[in-house]
Amino acid sequence: xxxxxxxxxxxxxxxxxxxxxxxxxxxxxxxxxxxxxxxxxxxxxxxxxxxxxxxxxxxxxxxxxxxxxxxxxxxxxxxxxxxxxxxxxxxxxxxxxxxxxxxxxxxxxxxxxxxxxxxxxxxxxxxxxxxxxxxxxxxxxxxxxxxxxxxxxxxxxxxxxxxxxxxxxxxxxxxxxxxxxxxxxxxxxxxxxxxxxxxxxxxxxxxxxxxxxxxxxxxxxxxxxxxxxxxxxxxxxxxxxxxxxxxxxxxxxxxxxxxxxxxxxxxxxxxxxxxxxxxxxxxxxxxxxxxxxxxxxxxxxxxxxxxxxxxxxxxxxxxxxxxxxxxxxxxxxxxxxxxxxxxxxxxxxxxxxxxxxxxxxxxxxxxxxxxxxxxxxxxxxxxxxxxxxxxxxxxxxxxxxxxxxxxxxxxxxxxxxxxxxxxxxxxxxxxxxxxxxxxxxxxxxxxxxxxxxxxxxxxxxxxxxxxxxxxxxxxxxxxxxxxxxxxxxxxxxxxxxxxx
Amino acid sequence: xxxxxxxxxxxxxxxxxxxxxxxxxxxxxxxxxxxxxxxxxxxxxxxxxxxxxxxxxxxxxxxxxxxxxxxxxxxxxxxxxxxxxxxxxxxxxxxxxxxxxxxxxxxxxxxxxxxxxxxxxxxxxxxxxxxxxxxxxxxxxxxxxxxxxxxxxxxxxxxxxxxxxxxxxxxxxxxxxxxxxxxxxxxxxxxxxxxxxxxxxxxxxxxxxxxxxxxxxxxxxxxxxxxxxxxxxxxxxxxxxxxxxxxxx
Numbered sequence: 001x002x003x004x005x006x007x008x009x010x011x012x013x014x015x016x017x018x019x020x021x022x023x024x025x026x027x028x029x030x031x032x033x034x035x036x037x038x039x040x041x042x043x044x045x046x047x048x049x050x051x052x053x054x055x056x057x058x059x060x061x062x063x064x065x066x067x068x069x070x071x072x073x074x075x076x077x078x079x080x081x082x083x084x085x086x087x088x089x090x091x092x093x094x095x096x097x098x099x100x101x102x103x104x105x106x107x108x109x110x111x112x113x114x115x116x117x118x119x120x121x122x123x124x125x126x127x128x129x130x131x132x133x134x135x136x137x138x139x140x141x142x143x144x145x146x147x148x149x150x151x152x153x154x155x156x157x158x159x160x161x162x163x164x165x166x167x168x169x170x171x172x173x174x175x176x177x178x179x180x181x182x183x184x185x186x187x188x189x190x191x192x193x194x195x196x197x198x199x200x201x202x203x204x205x206x207x208x209x210x211x212x213x214x215x216x217x218x219x220x221x222x223x224x225x226x227x228x229x230x231x232x233x234x235x236x237x238x239x240x241x242x243x244x245x246x247x248x249x250x251x252x253x254x255x256x257x258x259x260x261x262x263x264x265x266x267x268x269x270x271x272x273x274x275x276x277x278x279x280x281x282x283x284x285x286x287x288x289x290x291x292x293x294x295x296x297x298x299x300x301x302x303x304x305x306x307x308x309x310x311x312x313x314x315x316x317x318x319x320x321x322x323x324x325x326x327x328x329x330x331x332x333x334x335x336x337x338x339x340x341x342x343x344x345x346x347x348x349x350x351x352x353x354x355x356x357x358x359x360x361x362x363x364x365x366x367x368x369x370x371x372x373x374x375x376x377x378x379x380x381x382x383x384x385x386x387x388x389x390x391x392x393x394x395x396x397x398x399x400x401x402x403x404x405x406x407x408x409x410x411x412x413x414x415x416x417x418x419x420x421x422x423x424x425x426x427x428x429x430x431x432x433x434x435x436x437x438x439x440x441x442x443x444x445x446x447x448x449x450x451x452x453x454x455x456x457x458x459x460x461x462x463x464x465x466x467x468x469x470x471x472x473x474x475x476x477x478x479x480x481x482x483x484x485x486x487x488x489x490x491x492x493x494x495x496x497x498x499x500x
Numbered sequence: 501x502x503x504x505x506x507x508x509x510x511x512x513x514x515x516x517x518x519x520x521x522x523x524x525x526x527x528x529x530x531x532x533x534x535x536x537x538x539x540x541x542x543x544x545x546x547x548x549x550x551x552x553x554x555x556x557x558x559x560x561x562x563x564x565x566x567x568x569x570x571x572x573x574x575x576x577x578x579x580x581x582x583x584x585x586x587x588x589x590x591x592x593x594x595x596x597x598x599x600x601x602x603x604x605x606x607x608x609x610x611x612x613x614x615x616x617x618x619x620x621x622x623x624x625x626x627x628x629x630x631x632x633x634x635x636x637x638x639x640x641x642x643x644x645x646x647x648x649x650x651x652x653x654x655x656x657x658x659x660x661x662x663x664x665x666x667x668x669x670x671x672x673x674x675x676x677x678x679x680x681x682x683x684x685x686x687x688x689x690x691x692x693x694x695x696x697x698x699x700x701x702x703x704x705x706x707x708x709x710x711x712x713x714x715x716x717x718x719x720x721x722x723x724x725x726x727x728x729x730x731x732x733x734x735x736x737x738x739x740x741x742x743x744x745x746x747x748x749x
Binding site: 116117118127128147148150151152153154155175176177178179180181183184187188190192193195196197199200201202203204206247260263264266267269270274275277278279280281282283284286287295296315316319320323420422494495496499 | 503504506507508510511514524525526527528529547549550566567568569570573574581628629630631632633634635636637638639640641642643646647648658660661672673675676677678680681685701706707708710711712713714731732734
């Protein structure tokens with residue numbers, strides 16, 4: 001076999017990953033992906049091994065619920081043919097490998113710096129000198145926005161090329177949020193330090209990223225989480241989804257100047273995040289998810305309380321939703337705005353909502369189930385077919401309802417919680433592990449490799465935004481520049497999750 | 501029309517009438533209290549992921565604390581987090597809680613620059629700069645202005661341009677890549693101006709403190725007017741902190 005087939009949250013010996021010459025490695029992975037929308041690249045990364053670079057590629061098959069892992073070793077200075085020239089799904093991954101290790105690609109169409117990482121190969125590349133795409137013309141003009149934006153949001157630079165009010169092209173330049181997280185995972189040795197890092201990858205996806213980390217860690221250590229831990233993670237993921245989706249609907253309302261919707265959705269987010277505080281002492285669920293234990297056991301009282309919170313939330317949510325989704329002035333701003341076609345998202349390889357908005361079924365809860373998905377919660381992904389702002393708003397509306405149903409179902413059977421105890425989890429030696437989690441934005445993927453002593457050697461984080469930023473750049477083409485904010489909010493992508 | 505009125509009616513009263521006395525729901529982790537009980541202090545010090553705890557006597561630096569609560573779980577007799585959310589100060593060292601100290605954390609009025617109250621007491625416009633923040637503090641700062649917390653009732657607002665601002669609020673540990681934009685933004689704010697650090701990441705770097713990808717030199721160059729701890733900052737912590745700085749409470 002050219003690759004090894006594993007499941008989500010499975011650990012294998014690193015030496016069991018087949019290693020091929022680069023050409024064979026490339027042909028294998030390109031062939032695996034060819035013409036099959038159920039297959040997509042969940043992670044493709046490199047690390048220094050002696051004086052060479054080892055590359056590991058992970059292709060998920062959503063129909064078979066398997067992940068195909070293969071590897072190669074390349075020399076630092078060599079020029080290689082790129083995957084991207086044959087399949088655009090690999091565009092960002094190869095840019096990252098190029099930036100971090102100086103691997104040269106002969107035919108990569110867009111080999112630009114990705115995030116100006118601290119440990120980049122070429123320190124002469126400076127973030128202020130990013131090579132933007134330019135068009136020489138007397139009719140067109142450029143609009144530069146950022147890195148600091150008009151609202152209380154994260155930094156990133158957007159460069160538009162416009163014809164009058166119409167956007168011809170948008171290039172998104174990121175990297176301002178780079179904190180060197182992957183390096184810190186190796187640098188810090190304690191489990192709590194690493195868990196805290198995972199919680200701070202993207203604060204709006206605390207539960208998503210921390211769940212990916214703890215599932216991965218437990219797998220590496222050969223620890224099987226009991227029902228109570230799986231219950232907490234599943235419930236927290238669904239509540240996080242509800243809270244952020246509600247906030248996103250508020251933000252979409254704000255961008256079309258629908259004040260009532262903005263206020264009502266905005267205030268409806270509060271009871272959900274406050275519930276996190278009642279459960280675990282933090283509105284964004286920091287401190288809640290831990291490997292091998294939970295410091296804040298769920299109880300029957302918390303179940304009753306959640307029931308009350310949901311029962312109060314629901315009528316108010318449905319009332320404003322009924323109004324908002326039928327309001328002609330709102331619909332006219334959302335329908336056919338920021339459209340991305342099926343062909344485009346398939347080519348980009350988007351994940352999560354940015355895939356489901358136009359017929360591309362990508363949902364880890366369904367395709368690579370973890371925790372209580374696939375057992376207590378049998379998930380049906382919500383798919384829309386227009387790829388516009390309206391589709392993305394509709395997905396949020398329906399996923400909120402779905403999350404409410406799941407949360408209610410989960411709390412009918414609260415498992416027994418043990419008192420949190422301390423024990424040492426030791427990762428296996430020379431292992432590779434992968435963990436996929438469907439966060440509210442989409443597929444989160446963490447990979448880890450341990451060395452011969454069982455120390456963490458490589459830690460790789462991939463936020464769904466890694467894939468989806470390109471979809472935003474495509475969405476705004478031919479739209480008016482004044483519609484950029486609503487397009488942006490309808491995706492609500494992460495800067496810090498991308499920059500790491 | 502009637503639908504809209506009905507929706508508004510059904511929301512009831514959402515705003516918190518008095519944000520200075522409001523109670524937070526649940527088990528919020530605010531100002532910690534450290535008892536005088538004898539415990540294995542080395543073990544306690546070891547737990548903390550951000551080296552916020554030091555021993556002899558036991559102290560917790562809220563500027564470094566991520567409020568994960570692990571110390572209180574492991575040493576419930578020694579450390580207890582109260583629901584006191586008023587944990588901002590204009591003195592960095594006041595964020596360090598010492599064994600046996602149960603006093604509230606205060607903003608020292610004598611150290612507030614005179615012009616702050618005179619010029620910004622009635623209206624304070626802030627430009628927020630996320631410098632490698634993880635979007636949790638940004639999220640809570642946005643929540644400070646939702647219909648419940650409604651910070652703009654005090655004339656405190658976030659504005660789009662630094663030219664319109666009276667100061668900046670920094671979130672995040674300040675990455676190398678954001679160091680220059682932050683500096684430029686600060687210089688674009690007209691004098692006199694204030695600097696507020698919101699969140700543990702901004703105050704000390706938090707879990708990222710020893711990352712080589714940061715450049716925190718900005719903070720040693722300028723006077724910091726207010727430190728607001730939290731991971732993320734709670735909207736009530738932010739609002740009360742700023743109100744104390746403006747001497748409104």
